Amino acid sequence: MKIVVTGGAGYVGSVCATVLVEQGHDVVVIDNFTTGNRDAVPAQAQLVEGSVADVIGQVLAQGDVDAVFHFAARSLVGESMEVPEEYWRDNLGQSLALLEAMRIHGVKNLVFSSTAATYGEPATTPITEDFPTAPTNTYGATKLSIDYAITSYCQAHGLAATSLRYFNVAGAYGSVGENRKIETHLIPLILQVATGKREDIKIFGDDWPTPDGTAVRDYIHVRDLADAHVLACETNKPSVHRIFNLGSGDGYSVSQVIEMCREVTGHPIPAEVAPRRAGDPATLIASSDKAMNELGWKPSRTDLRTIVEDAWAFTSQLDN
Numbered sequence: 001m002k003i004v005v006t007g008g009a010g011y012v013g014s015v016c017a018t019v020l021v022e023q024g025h026d027v028v029v030i031d032n033f034t035t036g037n038r039d040a041v042p043a044q045a046q047l048v049e050g051s052v053a054d055v056i057g058q059v060l061a062q063g064d065v066d067a068v069f070h071f072a073a074r075s076l077v078g079e080s081m082e083v084p085e086e087y088w089r090d091n092l093g094q095s096l097a098l099l100e101a102m103r104i105h106g107v108k109n110l111v112f113s114s115t116a117a118t119y120g121e122p123a124t125t126p127i128t129e130d131f132p133t134a135p136t137n138t139y140g141a142t143k144l145s146i147d148y149a150i151t152s153y154c155q156a157h158g159l160a161a162t163s164l165r166y167f168n169v170a171g172a173y174g175s176v177g178e179n180r181k182i183e184t185h186l187i188p189l190i191l192q193v194a195t196g197k198r199e200d201i202k203i204f205g206d207d208w209p210t211p212d213g214t215a216v217r218d219y220i221h222v223r224d225l226a227d228a229h230v231l232a233c234e235t236n237k238p239s240v241h242r243i244f245n246l247g248s249g250d251g252y253s254v255s256q257v258i259e260m261c262r263e264v265t266g267h268p269i270p271a272e273v274a275p276r277r278a279g280d281p282a283t284l285i286a287s288s289d290k291a292m293n294e295l296g297w298k299p300s301r302t303d304l305r306t307i308v309e310d311a312w313a314f315t316s317q318l319d320n
Helices: 011-022 052-061 077-082 084-105 138-157 186-194 222-235 254-265 289-295 304-318
Strands: 002-006 026-031 046-049 067-070 109-115 160-166 168-170 201-204 219-221 241-246 271-274
Touching: 002 011, 002 052, 011 026, 011 067, 011 222, 026 052, 046 052, 052 084, 067 084, 067 222, 077 084, 077 138, 084 109, 084 138, 109 138, 109 222, 138 160, 138 241, 160 222, 168 222, 168 304, 186 201, 186 254, 186 304, 201 254, 219 222, 219 304, 222 241, 222 289, 241 289, 254 304
Parallel strands: 002 026, 002 067, 026 046, 067 109, 109 160, 160 241, 168 219, 201 271
Antiparallel strands: none
Protein backbone atom coordinates (compact mmCIF):
# COMPACT_ATOMS: atom_id res chain seq x y z
CA MET A 1 0.00 0.00 0.00
CA LYS A 2 0.94 3.64 -0.40
CA ILE A 3 0.60 5.23 3.03
CA VAL A 4 1.00 8.88 4.03
CA VAL A 5 2.40 9.36 7.55
CA THR A 6 1.90 12.87 8.93
CA GLY A 7 4.34 13.73 11.70
CA GLY A 8 6.56 10.91 10.49
CA ALA A 9 9.69 12.55 11.95
CA GLY A 10 8.30 12.47 15.49
CA TYR A 11 8.74 9.74 18.06
CA VAL A 12 5.77 7.46 17.39
CA GLY A 13 5.35 8.55 13.78
CA SER A 14 8.93 7.72 12.84
CA VAL A 15 8.73 4.26 14.41
CA CYS A 16 5.49 3.54 12.54
CA ALA A 17 6.98 4.84 9.29
CA THR A 18 10.02 2.59 9.82
CA VAL A 19 7.83 -0.47 10.43
CA LEU A 20 5.71 0.28 7.35
CA VAL A 21 8.82 0.57 5.18
CA GLU A 22 10.14 -2.74 6.57
CA GLN A 23 6.83 -4.37 5.66
CA GLY A 24 7.20 -3.26 2.06
CA HIS A 25 4.78 -0.33 1.95
CA ASP A 26 5.36 2.82 -0.09
CA VAL A 27 5.62 5.52 2.60
CA VAL A 28 5.30 9.29 2.23
CA VAL A 29 6.27 11.26 5.35
CA ILE A 30 4.91 14.76 5.92
CA ASP A 31 6.61 16.81 8.64
CA ASN A 32 7.49 20.47 9.22
CA PHE A 33 10.21 19.58 11.77
CA THR A 34 8.83 21.84 14.47
CA THR A 35 9.52 19.04 16.93
CA GLY A 36 10.51 16.11 14.71
CA ASN A 37 14.01 14.92 13.86
CA ARG A 38 15.10 14.79 10.24
CA ASP A 39 17.34 11.78 10.80
CA ALA A 40 14.38 9.79 12.17
CA VAL A 41 12.68 9.70 8.76
CA PRO A 42 13.35 6.33 7.06
CA ALA A 43 15.75 6.71 4.14
CA GLN A 44 13.39 4.66 1.93
CA ALA A 45 10.44 6.98 2.56
CA GLN A 46 9.55 9.97 0.42
CA LEU A 47 9.76 13.15 2.50
CA VAL A 48 7.48 16.12 1.92
CA GLU A 49 8.47 19.03 4.17
CA GLY A 50 5.73 21.38 5.35
CA SER A 51 2.64 21.62 7.50
CA VAL A 52 -0.18 19.18 6.83
CA ALA A 53 -2.65 21.87 5.73
CA ASP A 54 -0.15 23.31 3.25
CA VAL A 55 0.95 20.12 1.51
CA ILE A 56 -1.63 17.36 2.04
CA GLY A 57 -3.68 18.39 -1.00
CA GLN A 58 -0.77 18.13 -3.43
CA VAL A 59 0.37 14.84 -1.89
CA LEU A 60 -3.05 13.20 -2.22
CA ALA A 61 -3.57 14.71 -5.68
CA GLN A 62 -0.70 12.56 -6.96
CA GLY A 63 -3.05 9.60 -6.61
CA ASP A 64 -2.72 5.99 -5.51
CA VAL A 65 -2.68 6.83 -1.77
CA ASP A 66 -4.38 3.99 0.11
CA ALA A 67 -4.29 5.27 3.69
CA VAL A 68 -3.19 8.05 6.02
CA PHE A 69 -1.61 7.63 9.46
CA HIS A 70 -2.12 10.96 11.24
CA PHE A 71 0.42 11.72 14.00
CA ALA A 72 1.21 15.39 13.40
CA ALA A 73 0.24 17.40 16.49
CA ARG A 74 1.47 19.53 19.33
CA SER A 75 1.43 17.44 22.48
CA LEU A 76 2.76 19.29 25.55
CA VAL A 77 -0.01 19.42 28.13
CA GLY A 78 1.34 22.40 30.07
CA GLU A 79 2.03 24.41 26.95
CA SER A 80 -1.48 23.70 25.67
CA MET A 81 -2.89 25.58 28.65
CA GLU A 82 -0.59 28.55 28.09
CA VAL A 83 -1.12 28.98 24.35
CA PRO A 84 -4.42 27.21 23.60
CA GLU A 85 -4.87 29.14 20.37
CA GLU A 86 -1.82 27.43 18.90
CA TYR A 87 -3.10 23.98 19.87
CA TRP A 88 -6.55 24.54 18.37
CA ARG A 89 -4.95 25.86 15.18
CA ASP A 90 -2.24 23.22 14.84
CA ASN A 91 -4.15 20.18 16.08
CA LEU A 92 -7.79 20.67 15.13
CA GLY A 93 -7.20 23.06 12.21
CA GLN A 94 -4.59 20.89 10.51
CA SER A 95 -6.70 17.77 11.06
CA LEU A 96 -9.78 19.36 9.49
CA ALA A 97 -7.66 20.28 6.47
CA LEU A 98 -6.49 16.66 6.28
CA LEU A 99 -10.03 15.26 6.45
CA GLU A 100 -11.22 17.61 3.75
CA ALA A 101 -8.31 16.74 1.45
CA MET A 102 -9.02 13.04 1.97
CA ARG A 103 -12.68 13.62 1.04
CA ILE A 104 -11.81 15.60 -2.07
CA HIS A 105 -9.27 13.07 -3.33
CA GLY A 106 -11.19 9.93 -2.37
CA VAL A 107 -8.75 8.56 0.24
CA LYS A 108 -10.94 6.53 2.57
CA ASN A 109 -8.64 4.88 5.16
CA LEU A 110 -7.45 6.80 8.26
CA VAL A 111 -5.61 5.82 11.45
CA PHE A 112 -5.53 8.65 14.00
CA SER A 113 -3.06 9.06 16.86
CA SER A 114 -5.26 10.07 19.77
CA THR A 115 -4.55 10.12 23.50
CA ALA A 116 -5.74 8.95 26.90
CA ALA A 117 -5.92 12.65 27.81
CA THR A 118 -9.41 12.58 26.28
CA TYR A 119 -10.60 10.80 29.46
CA GLY A 120 -9.35 13.45 31.86
CA GLU A 121 -8.99 12.08 35.39
CA PRO A 122 -11.03 8.86 35.66
CA ALA A 123 -12.08 7.87 39.17
CA THR A 124 -11.32 4.19 38.61
CA THR A 125 -9.09 1.94 36.53
CA PRO A 126 -8.61 0.07 34.26
CA ILE A 127 -9.91 2.60 31.75
CA THR A 128 -12.16 1.22 29.01
CA GLU A 129 -13.41 2.90 25.86
CA ASP A 130 -16.86 3.50 27.36
CA PHE A 131 -15.49 5.75 30.12
CA PRO A 132 -16.77 9.35 29.92
CA THR A 133 -14.52 11.72 27.98
CA ALA A 134 -13.75 14.80 30.07
CA PRO A 135 -10.34 16.24 29.11
CA THR A 136 -8.80 18.55 31.70
CA ASN A 137 -6.39 20.32 29.34
CA THR A 138 -6.45 21.91 25.91
CA TYR A 139 -4.32 19.17 24.36
CA GLY A 140 -6.83 16.48 25.28
CA ALA A 141 -9.73 18.69 24.20
CA THR A 142 -8.25 19.20 20.72
CA LYS A 143 -7.75 15.46 20.28
CA LEU A 144 -11.31 14.71 21.38
CA SER A 145 -12.64 17.33 18.97
CA ILE A 146 -10.75 15.66 16.14
CA ASP A 147 -12.41 12.37 17.09
CA TYR A 148 -15.81 14.04 16.76
CA ALA A 149 -14.87 15.38 13.32
CA ILE A 150 -13.68 11.95 12.18
CA THR A 151 -16.98 10.40 13.25
CA SER A 152 -18.86 12.96 11.16
CA TYR A 153 -16.75 12.26 8.08
CA CYS A 154 -17.26 8.52 8.51
CA GLN A 155 -21.02 8.92 8.72
CA ALA A 156 -21.34 11.43 5.88
CA HIS A 157 -18.60 10.41 3.46
CA GLY A 158 -17.89 6.72 4.04
CA LEU A 159 -14.49 7.26 5.64
CA ALA A 160 -13.05 4.17 7.33
CA ALA A 161 -11.22 5.28 10.46
CA THR A 162 -9.71 4.19 13.76
CA SER A 163 -8.57 6.38 16.66
CA LEU A 164 -5.97 4.87 18.97
CA ARG A 165 -5.85 6.34 22.46
CA TYR A 166 -2.39 5.78 23.94
CA PHE A 167 -1.39 5.87 27.54
CA ASN A 168 2.36 6.13 28.30
CA VAL A 169 4.42 5.29 25.22
CA ALA A 170 8.02 4.29 25.91
CA GLY A 171 10.95 2.29 24.58
CA ALA A 172 12.60 2.51 21.18
CA TYR A 173 12.92 0.53 17.98
CA GLY A 174 16.54 0.16 16.94
CA SER A 175 17.88 3.52 15.81
CA VAL A 176 14.50 5.25 16.21
CA GLY A 177 13.34 6.48 19.60
CA GLU A 178 12.33 9.40 21.78
CA ASN A 179 14.55 12.42 21.26
CA ARG A 180 12.65 15.63 21.89
CA LYS A 181 13.93 19.14 22.59
CA ILE A 182 11.46 19.52 25.46
CA GLU A 183 11.11 16.25 27.35
CA THR A 184 8.24 15.55 29.74
CA HIS A 185 8.06 11.73 29.83
CA LEU A 186 9.36 9.86 32.85
CA ILE A 187 11.65 7.22 31.35
CA PRO A 188 13.67 9.53 29.06
CA LEU A 189 13.92 12.06 31.91
CA ILE A 190 15.36 9.38 34.19
CA LEU A 191 17.79 8.29 31.48
CA GLN A 192 18.95 11.89 31.13
CA VAL A 193 20.17 11.58 34.74
CA ALA A 194 22.13 8.46 33.77
CA THR A 195 23.80 10.32 30.87
CA GLY A 196 24.66 13.32 33.01
CA LYS A 197 22.26 15.76 31.37
CA ARG A 198 20.16 16.07 34.51
CA GLU A 199 21.24 16.00 38.18
CA ASP A 200 18.30 14.05 39.57
CA ILE A 201 14.76 12.92 38.89
CA LYS A 202 11.78 14.44 40.69
CA ILE A 203 9.15 12.19 42.26
CA PHE A 204 5.94 14.18 42.49
CA GLY A 205 4.50 12.82 45.70
CA ASP A 206 5.37 9.71 47.71
CA ASP A 207 2.12 9.55 49.66
CA TRP A 208 -0.27 8.31 46.99
CA PRO A 209 -2.66 5.44 47.82
CA THR A 210 -0.47 2.93 45.97
CA PRO A 211 1.70 0.04 47.24
CA ASP A 212 4.87 2.15 47.51
CA GLY A 213 3.31 5.61 47.72
CA THR A 214 4.34 6.76 44.23
CA ALA A 215 2.00 7.18 41.26
CA VAL A 216 1.30 4.18 39.04
CA ARG A 217 1.15 4.35 35.25
CA ASP A 218 0.66 1.97 32.32
CA TYR A 219 3.55 1.85 29.82
CA ILE A 220 3.25 0.65 26.22
CA HIS A 221 6.23 -0.17 24.02
CA VAL A 222 6.38 2.00 20.91
CA ARG A 223 6.94 -1.03 18.66
CA ASP A 224 3.78 -2.69 19.98
CA LEU A 225 2.03 0.58 19.30
CA ALA A 226 3.19 0.52 15.67
CA ASP A 227 1.74 -2.97 15.27
CA ALA A 228 -1.64 -1.69 16.45
CA HIS A 229 -1.61 1.06 13.82
CA VAL A 230 -0.94 -1.43 11.04
CA LEU A 231 -3.71 -3.74 12.26
CA ALA A 232 -6.12 -0.81 12.45
CA CYS A 233 -5.34 0.18 8.86
CA GLU A 234 -5.79 -3.37 7.62
CA THR A 235 -9.18 -3.82 9.32
CA ASN A 236 -10.83 -0.40 8.92
CA LYS A 237 -14.41 -0.52 7.66
CA PRO A 238 -16.21 2.07 5.49
CA SER A 239 -18.48 4.48 7.40
CA VAL A 240 -17.21 3.16 10.75
CA HIS A 241 -15.11 5.08 13.28
CA ARG A 242 -13.57 2.76 15.87
CA ILE A 243 -11.84 3.83 19.07
CA PHE A 244 -9.36 1.64 20.95
CA ASN A 245 -7.35 2.16 24.13
CA LEU A 246 -3.76 0.96 23.96
CA GLY A 247 -1.68 0.10 27.00
CA SER A 248 0.06 -2.87 28.52
CA GLY A 249 -2.68 -3.55 31.07
CA ASP A 250 -0.08 -3.49 33.84
CA GLY A 251 0.91 -0.63 36.08
CA TYR A 252 4.37 0.36 37.32
CA SER A 253 5.03 2.93 40.01
CA VAL A 254 7.44 5.82 39.60
CA SER A 255 9.74 4.17 42.15
CA GLN A 256 9.67 0.88 40.22
CA VAL A 257 10.56 2.66 36.99
CA ILE A 258 13.46 4.51 38.63
CA GLU A 259 14.80 1.31 40.16
CA MET A 260 14.61 -0.52 36.82
CA CYS A 261 16.50 2.33 35.16
CA ARG A 262 19.17 2.03 37.85
CA GLU A 263 19.51 -1.70 37.18
CA VAL A 264 19.65 -1.33 33.40
CA THR A 265 22.02 1.66 33.26
CA GLY A 266 24.20 0.85 36.27
CA HIS A 267 23.82 4.48 37.36
CA PRO A 268 22.69 5.43 40.90
CA ILE A 269 20.13 7.97 39.52
CA PRO A 270 19.48 10.27 42.51
CA ALA A 271 15.77 10.94 43.13
CA GLU A 272 14.16 13.79 45.04
CA VAL A 273 10.60 13.84 46.34
CA ALA A 274 8.66 16.94 45.33
CA PRO A 275 5.07 18.02 46.08
CA ARG A 276 2.25 16.38 44.15
CA ARG A 277 1.25 18.07 40.92
CA ALA A 278 -2.33 19.31 40.76
CA GLY A 279 -4.54 17.03 38.70
CA ASP A 280 -2.28 13.99 38.81
CA PRO A 281 -4.28 10.82 39.53
CA ALA A 282 -2.75 8.10 41.71
CA THR A 283 -3.19 5.30 39.19
CA LEU A 284 -3.82 5.18 35.43
CA ILE A 285 -4.03 1.76 33.78
CA ALA A 286 -5.60 0.99 30.42
CA SER A 287 -7.84 -1.85 29.43
CA SER A 288 -6.75 -2.98 25.97
CA ASP A 289 -9.16 -5.91 25.83
CA LYS A 290 -11.18 -4.36 23.00
CA ALA A 291 -8.08 -3.88 20.81
CA MET A 292 -6.95 -7.41 21.51
CA ASN A 293 -10.34 -8.92 20.75
CA GLU A 294 -11.33 -6.83 17.73
CA LEU A 295 -7.96 -5.98 16.17
CA GLY A 296 -6.16 -9.16 17.13
CA TRP A 297 -3.48 -6.98 18.72
CA LYS A 298 -0.96 -8.95 20.79
CA PRO A 299 1.59 -6.69 22.53
CA SER A 300 4.75 -8.67 23.16
CA ARG A 301 7.03 -6.11 24.83
CA THR A 302 5.02 -5.30 27.94
CA ASP A 303 7.62 -6.01 30.62
CA LEU A 304 9.30 -2.95 32.11
CA ARG A 305 12.85 -4.25 31.67
CA THR A 306 12.45 -4.64 27.90
CA ILE A 307 11.00 -1.15 27.61
CA VAL A 308 13.82 0.43 29.61
CA GLU A 309 16.57 -1.59 27.92
CA ASP A 310 15.39 -0.52 24.47
CA ALA A 311 15.09 3.11 25.55
CA TRP A 312 18.56 3.00 27.12
CA ALA A 313 20.13 1.46 24.03
CA PHE A 314 18.72 4.31 21.95
CA THR A 315 19.61 7.02 24.47
CA SER A 316 23.18 5.71 24.77
CA GLN A 317 23.76 5.93 21.03
CA LEU A 318 22.70 9.60 21.04
CA ASP A 319 25.72 10.44 23.16
CA ASN A 320 28.25 8.53 21.03
